[in-house]
Amino acid sequence: MASSHGNTHSEAAKMEQIITEFYAKSLHIILESRTPYMSSRNYSGEQALSSPSSSSSSSSSVRPRDKWFNLALRECPAALENLDLWRQSSLEPMVVDVVLVQRPLVSYPVDCSPKGDLARNFSLKERYPYCWNYEQEDFWCEAKSEKIIERWVLQYDTRKARDTKSGSRRLSNSTLYKKSILLLRSLYVTVRLLPAYKIYRDLNSSGQILPFTLAHRVASFAEPFTCREDEEMQQFEFTPVDTACGRLCLSVLYCSSLSDVSSEPSTPMSPQVIPDYVGSPLADPLKRFPSLPVTGSLSRAIPSSIPFSRRHSWSYDHGTDSPPSVSFSPSPTHSEPHASISNPRSRHFPPTSLPRHLSGTSLDHKKDTGFYEYCPSPGFSPALSPSASPSLPISIPGNHLSKNMLRSESAPVSAPVAKCAKSPASSHKLNFPPSPPLISTRAGTFKTDKTTVGTSVEKLFSFGKGETRQCSGLKISSNSSPQISLSRSSTRSFPDDFDESEYPYPFDYDDDVTDPGSRPESFDQTGGLFPIKISQDAAVGALVRMLKKAPPLRQEISDSVSLSHACRPEIWNNSKPEAILSSESQAPLQHAGSSSVISSGLITSKTTADALEELRGYRDMKNSLLASGKSHM
């Protein structure tokens, strides 16, 4: 590795190779810690197995790749998929966008997003980067929000090098290599210091079902950020590494305000998570109540009890189904004041979600809000915090909210119904704020409930049925069981009913999404959920499983999935299936169904038969859970 001076092609070739490998390694480092379940963190031992075929296909074998820059990394199919592009043209800049995707709870964290709901938005965006905003608006209804939280830019700048360097001082390849190693070491550390890593870590922590996931996009150009985005971003520039005829420049723009999202997930998982989910369904009923009959002060008590749920709740909001929460707020008297106050925040939230479900007009509103507005992370945070919760309902509206509210107001009767329908799937906590009035009547029950979520939920249901018969009657009756309302599926079912009623648009959407078969399943699941709640840890585990399982159904829904890039599907498939499998007890229920769905890709839709099979599985679970629950009781 002597000085490069008189050296011929060999030196130049070596240098080029180093640069190329530098690209590859950088990408690998970045994606390895941004692609859920791909990193060694939790699956170091299993990586080999998990690594998708694509990765194996890649030219580089593990060993040689590890030796580059003396940095042995875990398998990261996502990186490998994108590497070939740059091996061919190493001089092009490489832009890696890390995208935070918020989705409704219904969809499972990692798995679902790619194929199903996410797939739509995502694929579209990716394919038509320039149309990004459009895509988001249109698909917003599905309740997914995307936000670029990190942008890594790696480029080989030949011009700068000439400027800086005098010809006399040339860098040998050995120096280049050494400095590259140093840079990559610091990159490796930095990637873990940035806020996005917390999200990644949360996503990978076992047993958590999170309303968001991370995705990435690798391109040779960067879509310009909006002013808002720019304001949110901080930059960190790595010191460039000079080469004989240029310099390697690596920098990152990152969103420093992810604390909201990340913090929530970071919260203790075990007990909290379950309650939330349980609570969410419950919350929905509550919400319904408030909207309709009761306007009490109970809400406060409830929220406090359900702090955790809020996290989820916001996720719901983001989710396609979730929109209801927003809508709820408007309908009640409470909503209006809040809306005015919270409007700014509302933008951050997935306002679109509301509109769609609630009203077709919502789309217009969505358009108004740029995708960046969704950058929810800040906005969401308030929702998470209990105090903020009240504001949340309002927040969603913003301009949109106002419309929604107007709508809801105009048709008071319909509004409650809509709420009911929405409530289950949508946001638990968000709903709560509005619900408080309702809560007051129920307050006693809730308080007790708080300790035991399951019971509270049941109560809520009962309430919902009795009090809000309109809503409950429609949806619940359809389900035949109160429990159904809780399940996300229930939300879907509601939409259908509602379609005819006052909120056709949302329903239309839902209809597309939900399969007929899926609904029944969901109901069963929900039924299972209640018992689970009653029971204990086991129940929780079961719930988690159920939740995870549920997504496949939705996946079917999304037609747009097909659009998804080739790369992503692979990534998702790889990562997600693993994640699912890894997750504790999913195996039985999810069984082939979920995994197969994922692998098959977004495009493939489930058949009724599949749904029935899944349903059976759920029923079995439910029965077992009930049995166990009884024993516990």
Next chain:
Amino acid sequence: MSCEVCQLKELEVEHFEIREVLRCILHTIVFNRALGLVRPKDVDLELFEITYVQCGDLELEKKIDEKIEQFISWVEKHPNKKSQVCLSFFEVKNKQGSWFTNKTERQKYWEQWYINLNVAQNPKAHSTKSHHSKVVVDPGESASEERVARRAALEATLHEVLFQIVKFVNEKKDHVPPIPNLEGVVSFPYEITIPSSSDSVFGMDMIKRMLQTGHPTMLS
């Protein structure tokens, strides 16, 4: 090659936090200077929402832990003091010693990191490490709020320090010696110095260390 020195921002720590903080910092530095084949190992701190990187080298881990234990015992003997831990990287030169150097081998320091700690007085037994559920700790007491705030501040500072390391490592590359053709994760010899128990005044230790280390130009 000159010896680059990095003074890291002072950290206000409580006694029970010393171990994690030092581990985090020392491993992060060494990882950035370990140019051998590394299989990075991510480690989540228990007290803080921070993930740092280890080289995955058992020997290194052991050495660092030993030094930390020594440091902690020193702190116990010398409460209420600001203290420093120094991590130095050096090269071993086999040159013939200069006239006042006895050894044929001599250490040539090319980089030194000073970790500055201010150990808080109340080493309230907090041995049970709460798993980053800071809020959960003693919810009722106002003291707990203080603690939470203090912990958050420390976490922020620790984060700053880690970024300081990253920036330093990025900016200073020229002084790093060529990669030795050695097998092993940590390619450069290093040493971790803590205030010695005999030194009542830390300043003395500093001077002593300076003499030991010697500036390259001084010795040659």
